[in-house]
Amino acid sequence: MSVFLEAFSTAFNLIVSLDTSLLEIVWLSIKISISSLIIASLFGFPIGALLAMKSFGGRALIITIFNSMMGMPPVVVGLVVYLMVSRSGPLGWLEILYTPYAMIIAQVILIFPIIVALSTQILEELHKEYEDIFKIFSVPPRTAVITYIFDSKDALLTIFLAGFGRAISEVGAVIIVGGNIDHATRVMTTTIALETSKGDLPLALALGIILLGLSLIVNLIATKIKSGTTGGING
């Protein structure tokens, strides 16, 4: 039990003292995960929408592939990205191994299938409901797209959260391609892994508590956005 108490007091001390190295790590975690989320969404949502609304050969197979890719082990992704961006790999000339870029690439690969698969599910359902309405009322494509986004925004926000949660909480991929370099690629999860290996369990747990708190804040903000917009829908 004492480890837990110590962890809570350590977490509390780290937060109230605004520990600069902690802030640096937290900030980097957020930046990397949000960047990954934006990039993965930029590609993931249109592809999800395409899969949801168009029927073509191989569609079911592609959806199955994305669904199963949602469970990809992060270390495998990390390993593959490492082999790609290693100086001796095909993308070695980019020289991004052990930089945040490599970490973003790994996280994009991890969360991209989540965004595609979940947005396909959500938009497919919405499309079934809306397909005929849009035909009957001759809805122009632009209005249709806006309406799809607007009317599924709660669900889309949930997808964002799922993607963000996966990105910020995974360690297997970023530790391989980031190298857990102090002041360069050290993020919350890799710090937790490091402190655990140093046997400093209270500090590791304290960081875990802070990570959890961060997720909580992000989710609260998301809930706030949800409840803030449902009141004033304008078709």
Place this chain on the structure above:
Amino acid sequence: MANLPPKIISVEKLKLLGSKNIGSILEIDKLTLEASTLTVVLGPNGAGKSLFLHLLQGLILPTEGRITFNNEIPIKPTYSMISIVTQKPRFLRKSVENNIKFVLKLNNTYSHKNLLDVIERFELSAQRELLANKLSGGEKQRLALALAICKDPSILLLDEPTASADPQTTLMIEKILSEESSLGKKLILVTHDIAQAKRLGQDIIFIYKGRIIEQKTVTSFFEKPEKKESIQFLSGEITL
């Protein structure tokens, strides 16, 4: 073309094949409808009445043949002069008010006054803030009819618009249908309610097993049905 109200709807050599070689599920060799009357489509379940309306709206396309309005083939898939109230109407995931607003805006006829008029006419004031998908059956049919009429079509297709309505709502919907008909709109009404057919209809199409068996005025259909299927249907031997 779309701007002129059509006078004649014609169907020629129309064939719709079902999936997996079950043959044609709807086949109409020739049919001409005057675009000013209220036509009732009668027939037992599964006869192809709903399919017929979906084809007219352009929601599904025929395997063969064509449907023309004033001898012109409409631009698919959205026939701007037609609107339909389907059996299970779908709505946007928005409030009643915002669903109406959405259609009015699409039709460039939105104003606050128009919105209020529609809400009042279809007696949806109490439901205006509710999510459209959360309405009761009768309320949904009122809203679906409201949306279809907001599009200001010259042809209005109605697939059992009073199926899940209580007597009071039925009365209200029928009143609106008569009003719309008297404005010169063409109404094509699928119903199971023979009394309703008699009350509202001017002419009748009787469909059985995907074929049009008879096309007549209401009076002559009910008083002097010619074909044996029609007689069996009216005597209740072919169940609904």
Place this chain on the structure above:
Amino acid sequence: MLRFKYPIYLLLSFLIPSLTFGGEILLQSTTSTNNSGFYGYILPKFKDETGLSVKVVAVGTGQAIKNAENCDADILIVHAKKAEEKFVANGGGIKRYDLMYNDFVVVGPDADPAQIQQTKTISEALTYISRVQPSFISRGDNSGTHKKELELWGKVPISVKEYSGKWYKETGSGMGTTLNIAAELDAYTISDRATWLTFKNKKALRILFEGDPLLFNQYGVALVNPEKCPKTKTKKAKKFLNWLLSENGQSEIENYTVNGIQLFYPNAIK
């Protein structure tokens, strides 16, 4: 649309400063040196003198050498002399130098069921363990420590491989994780002294055997071969190497202590 402004700003603010990134020397290192805070002490000293920064990737020796073989390093500091020499012989590195040393220790539960505290040599201690067969945790990860451990078991008349998964447990993990497991299972393990001293979750573990010359732990340093890896920053890395081997660097190594205990003993040959 305003809502999307902030994440985009975030993305930009993140990408722009990172573009200036990339001048540092990349060091692949064993975890013991990094986790003990050694680099945190010594790298700022090097930077003060030369203005050069070093990025440290800390992994097991085996992994560090593999990464260096993939050219993902400019310089390598590990502790497995034979593997280092092989790395150089295969053209991965230019030349290997002795840098510093400390020693390995056998740690185990306070109760010492195998009674190794009474033994005089490491082979005697391991023989006792092999007879009593209490849990022994091996790194099993091809690291410097793991290689050393296997070398030491070679002096005992049993083959531990046969007991793998029974009392001899291979974790395939770093020293810290292995120590965590040993602490939890009241098991024996072999650790480098630096990691042991800075490890905080000791529980009932303590040093039960130390001091045999066979437990000597030599750290070596080598530059990655620019002929094999043209992208290495050989010039900068060479400055770092020379500094580490210089009188200055060596005395800084000597000066580094944790809780008053010196962790590494410099022994570069001039």
